[in-house]
Amino acid sequence: MKGMSPPKSTTPGPQGPPIPEAVHRRRWAVLGVLMLVLLVVVLDSSILNVAVKTIASPAPTGIGATQSELEWSINSYTLVFAGLLFTAGILGDRFGRKKVLILGIAVFGLGSAMAAFSHSPGELIVHRAVMGFGSAFVMPATLAVLMNVFDREEQPKAMGIWAGGVGLAIAIGPITGGLLLEHFWWGSIFLINVPVVVVSLIAMVILVPDSKDPRPGRIDPLGVVLSVVGLVLLVYGIIRGGELADFTDTTVLLPLLAGVAVLAVFVLHEKRSDHPAMDLAYFRDPAFSAAVTAIALIFFAVLGVTFFSAFYLQSVRGYTPLQAGLLILPMAVAQMVLAPRARLVVRRFGARSVCTAGMLLVGAGLAAFAFFDATTPLWVLETVFFVQGVGMAHVMPPVTVSVMQSLPREKAGSGSAVSNTFRQVGGALGVAVIGSVLSATYRGAIEGHLGALPAGAREAAGESVEATLAAAESLGAAGKSLVTPAHDAFLDAMHTTALCSAAVAVAGAVVVAVFLPRQAQARPPAAPAPDDSSGDDQRESVRS
Known part of the structure; x- marks a missing residue:
């Protein structure tokens, strides 16, 4: 009779024990909760991208953060996140993914409230690290729960919708950040996380089932x-x-x-x-190793460019944070609309071809920044952002599916942790490397124009375009002659870094084209735990 038992997948792979009917019935509601959790975590990063200029402004508008302090406010979050992902995945597999998910989102909310009331760049960096600690327990658990409530044949669709949620967060984040910065102080971009966290916690307690690995690894x-x-x-x-x-x-x-x-x-x-902490045996699978490498490379390229594009749109082009957020909308909409449908393209052309094409599209979009100047038409900007979004939408769902379907379901937490670690490390190094190249190139180009400033102020003014423009404003009419050289120096630096980012994306395309199998090759199921008769009950603790 219909509805009496969950559908069985006909695709061979690491299925694990059957999914209980009570869980299977509410799988889409569970996905909705996971997307809400994902929304608040990703939204935080996308909001921060439009707020970097405001945070860099002197008090009371901002807290006077330098470019390196801004990079550390991003990287303190990312490094704690990446460093703890291994352990977070193992803890979820051992003690239950729902438990660590609740812990993680609660700590993330606490860190958000603390970050909102930071009085100095140093405090912001520390509080962002607290947020990273919470996020480390959120991201592996969301994918692990998803793998445990959907059968294999539905997983690509669910992961596509999950990836589309990233596009939704990217779309909402900059616009929300711009609206908040127009009406409230800069700390509101973090405080907005708190009510979403509260709603997420309530929904998780009510709807999300718990699951764990019957043979968990020890902590390292x-x-x-x-x-x-x-x-x-x-x-x-x-x-x-x-x-x-x-x-x-x-x-x-x-x-x-x-x-x-x-x-x-x-x-x-x-x-x-x-x-x-990281099972190196995972990397013997070509689908897994090629996919996580692609994830690292694409986030290295994209997050590095995202960091400097905020300064291009606001400092050089003169747009407000809200306007800058609206300009990025085509990239977000492309991901939100196309990511859930990427599985259909993969089904026809294969994961390797789709991911390679997607990486090349991202590379083309990044390379286009090398031709932008202070008067580039808006329609060109919008087209480039849209192309980047299309590329991302056809990379992230297939590589995520390749990673997760390469592993047994009971190892979903630790496997997801490895994938997310590569994503976060790639993003952290992208911000660091691209930010460093941007800073070094900018300083070399602007130094010859800082003669009008006092000797003691020249070094600080040469660190970034925002620092130079602030120094020019402090000089009054005499500082106007610095504005154009500052814009030109920044554009030269942006062109160099854009080409570097595009080269990384092309390298990712080569890795995918050479090493990623056309379709994910499933691993065999892990050996059952002793006394397997109670394994199902141990894996799935379903609320009545």
Whole structure:
């Protein structure tokens, strides 16, 4: 009789025990809750992109953050997030994904409230790290729950809708941020997260089922410490190199080399450990390794450009934060509309072809920034943003499906953690590297025009276009001659960094074209746990 038992997938793969009917019936409502959680986490990052100029402004408008402090306000979140993802995934597999999801979103909400009332860039950096701690427990759990409430044949559709939720957050974030900045103080972009967190918590308690791995791995504290320390040292060295416009300085080389060494020790430790934080065996699967590499490269390229595009739109073109948010709308709408349908294109042409084409479209959109100037028509900007969105919509769903369907369902938490780690590390390094190249190139181009400033103010004024424009404003009429050179120097720096980002996206296309299988190859199910008769009850704790 219809509705008495969940449909069985005819596709071979790591299905695991059957999904209970009570869970299967409300699977789409559960997906809606997961998208709400995803919305608040991604929305925070997209709001921050339009607020960087405001936060960089002197008090009382902002808190006078320098470009390096802005980068650290992004990277403190990302590094804590990436460093804890391994452990968060294992904890979810061990103790239950619903439990860690509730913990993560609660900590994220607390960090958001703290960030809203930061009085200095240092406080903001610390509070963003708290938000990153919460997010580390959210992202792996959302995908793991999704894998445990949908059968394999419905997973591509569910993941496409999940990825479309990212597009929705990207669309809502800048517009919401612009509206808030027009009517409230800068901290409101973080405070807006709190009511969404409260609604998400209530919905999770009521609707989301719990699940866990019947054979969970042990915690690897040494691996976590090594990964966090290595990443912090590496990214600090890159940011410091951008500040000094000199990557041969001792204060740059030492953290860079130390970071590489610590990460090498991390890899060796993971290979020898019987309970690694990151299971390196996952990378033996071509679908998994190619997909996570593509994720890292595309986020490296896109987040780096997103960082400087806010300054281009607001500092050079003169748009308000709200107007800048509206200009990015075509990219977000393309993702929101096309990501849920990407599975249909993949079904016809194969994951490899679709992902390669998507990466090339993203690369073309990034390369277009190398031809933008202060008078580029708006329709050109909108077309480029739309092309980038189309590319992203045809990359993220297929590679996410490739990653998650390469793993047994009971390992969804730790597998999702690896995927999200590569995404976050790629984004962090993108912001650091692209931001450093932007800063170094800008400083080299503007230094010759800062003679009108007092000697002590020249170094600070040369750090970024916003710093130069602030210095020009402080000089009054005498500073007007600095505005055009500042814009020109920024555009030269943007052109260089755009080409670097496009090259990274093309490299991602090559990786996908060479290594990603045409269709995801499923792993066999993991060996059942002892006393498997109670395994289903242990995996799925369904609320009555």
